[in-house]
Amino acid sequence: MHPVWTPCFLFAVDFASVLILRLFLTYLLPINAPILLAWLAGLVRFVVLTLGICKISSRSKLPPWLQGEHLTLISTVLSFLVPFCSAVIALISLRSSTELLYSWSRWDVFLLCYLLTLTSGILWHQLSPHSRKEKTAVTPSSSLRRLITLLQPYVYRFLLVAVFLVLSSWSEMALPSYTGRMTDWIANKEDPSAFTSAIIAMSLITAASAVTEFVCDCIYNVTMSMIHIRTQGQLLRSILKQEMAFFDSMSAGDITSHVTTDTITVSESLSHQLSLLMWYFMRVVFLSFYMIMLSPKLTFFTILCLCVIAIVPKLTGTFYEGMAVRVQESFSKANQVALETFSNMKTVRSFANEEGECQRYEQRLHDTYQLNKTEALAYGCTAVATSFSGLVLKVAILYFGGRLVTNGEVSGGELVSFVLYQLQFSSAVEVLLRMYPEVRKAVGSSEKIFQYMDRKPQSPAPGSLAPQDLKGIVRFQNVTFAYPTRPDSLVLQ
Numbered sequence: 001m002h003p004v005w006t007p008c009f010l011f012a013v014d015f016a017s018v019l020i021l022r023l024f025l026t027y028l029l030p031i032n033a034p035i036l037l038a039w040l041a042g043l044v045r046f047v048v049l050t051l052g053i054c055k056i057s058s059r060s061k062l063p064p065w066l067q068g069e070h071l072t073l074i075s076t077v078l079s080f081l082v083p084f085c086s087a088v089i090a091l092i093s094l095r096s097s098t099e100l101l102y103s104w105s106r107w108d109v110f111l112l113c114y115l116l117t118l119t120s121g122i123l124w125h126q127l128s129p130h131s132r133k134e135k136t137a138v139t140p141s142s143s144l145r146r147l148i149t150l151l152q153p154y155v156y157r158f159l160l161v162a163v164f165l166v167l168s169s170w171s172e173m174a175l176p177s178y179t180g181r182m183t184d185w186i187a188n189k190e191d192p193s194a195f196t197s198a199i200i201a202m203s204l205i206t207a208a209s210a211v212t213e214f215v216c217d218c219i220y221n222v223t224m225s226m227i228h229i230r231t232q233g234q235l236l237r238s239i240l241k242q243e244m245a246f247f248d249s250m251s252a253g254d255i256t257s258h259v260t261t262d263t264i265t266v267s268e269s270l271s272h273q274l275s276l277l278m279w280y281f282m283r284v285v286f287l288s289f290y291m292i293m294l295s296p297k298l299t300f301f302t303i304l305c306l307c308v309i310a311i312v313p314k315l316t317g318t319f320y321e322g323m324a325v326r327v328q329e330s331f332s333k334a335n336q337v338a339l340e341t342f343s344n345m346k347t348v349r350s351f352a353n354e355e356g357e358c359q360r361y362e363q364r365l366h367d368t369y370q371l372n373k374t375e376a377l378a379y380g381c382t383a384v385a386t387s388f389s390g391l392v393l394k395v396a397i398l399y400f401g402g403r404l405v406t407n408g409e410v411s412g413g414e415l416v417s418f419v420l421y422q423l424q425f426s427s428a429v430e431v432l433l434r435m436y437p438e439v440r441k442a443v444g445s446s447e448k449i450f451q452y453m454d455r456k457p458q459s460p461a462p463g464s465l466a467p468q469d470l471k472g473i474v475r476f477q478n479v480t481f482a483y484p485t486r487p488d489s490l491v492l493q
Contacts, residue, residue, distance in 0.1 A: 017048040038083040046079035077117040146450040157223045164216035171209035173286040180417030228267035253336035258448045269442030277435045280428040287425045309389035320437040324444035334364035390430040
């Protein structure tokens, strides 16, 4: 079957199934449960699409964009988009979603579902790592696994850090709850002693949060310093075990740059950015818990908005990870030029080529400068997108929260507590969106480090046999030798 006819056939099958379902569910199966009918229609539609795809794939080869996970995405979005939207509106909205429930069989909604499916497919293709060609080098996921492996010897320290992190975050997030309670006490003119007790409790909670945060930061920073020293030592030990051909094929400037610059970059990123990422992630967890206790509808609406704006750190994180590798390679090339010049200074001086070497070094620095400009532009765009996403999230939450207050679903004190939680939640989400690309950048910078650490020497390891009677007789038979950089030129034959 021609590749063009395959999607046309699936479209016809889907359209016919929708018409049949409309007749069957509306007239032959009259159930006074529109949400149940919508989900039942979506399930039947999903089964029909899946069977149609399996039937076509058994007879002809499907195009690449209709294979693998793309099929699951297309079938799922087309089948369950309207039922999911109906369920969400019924859960968080103050009005009925009957019009949407009974519109799943309309032709305009049918075409709109296909448009949204196409959009989601494009986003999936751009964001999914499966759409990119696999590289023989170390992938970011393997680099992340190697980073986790480096942290394993200090797992007990990190468990202790996690305990203090939970205690500090819980203490800090409990303050807005007491603030809301005090608002209710003041509005109801209750006993003033309750207000005094709340102030004392808030003071004790603040002091406990500060102490636990101090202990947590101390343990974490000391542990990360130990990991940095251990990693740099393992990297140097691994490089010194390599065969001589490795040093002939790799430049000394490149090796030096990865041993020093890359390890420092990874250590600083993990010590600072990862610490902030953990702190604010835990705060988001506790904030979500308290917000659910206050208003499940508003919390669910907040999570939906967060799922939409979560695309921003995914895109920027992937871009930063690739840029980090390119910048590190550019620095290595510049260091190699300087090292070659200093190592052959007599030759450079004899040919009076100082200016030529300076120009060659400046050209390498100019390439690095161009990459830094691109990275700076990307950082500016990321900052704007992150701030705008946080602003949209705040406005949406405040608007929906105001509607809940006017309908009497939350009290005045609960409103104050939720607004405080919402402000902290927005700030925490903004920090998470900003720190996540930086952590991904550290993962990208560690790629070469783990390549060197995991590289196996081509020559066998030196033996430990030391015979007591050793005669100095050496015979060479059928021995050839060539440098790795020039394998066709035999030096010894």
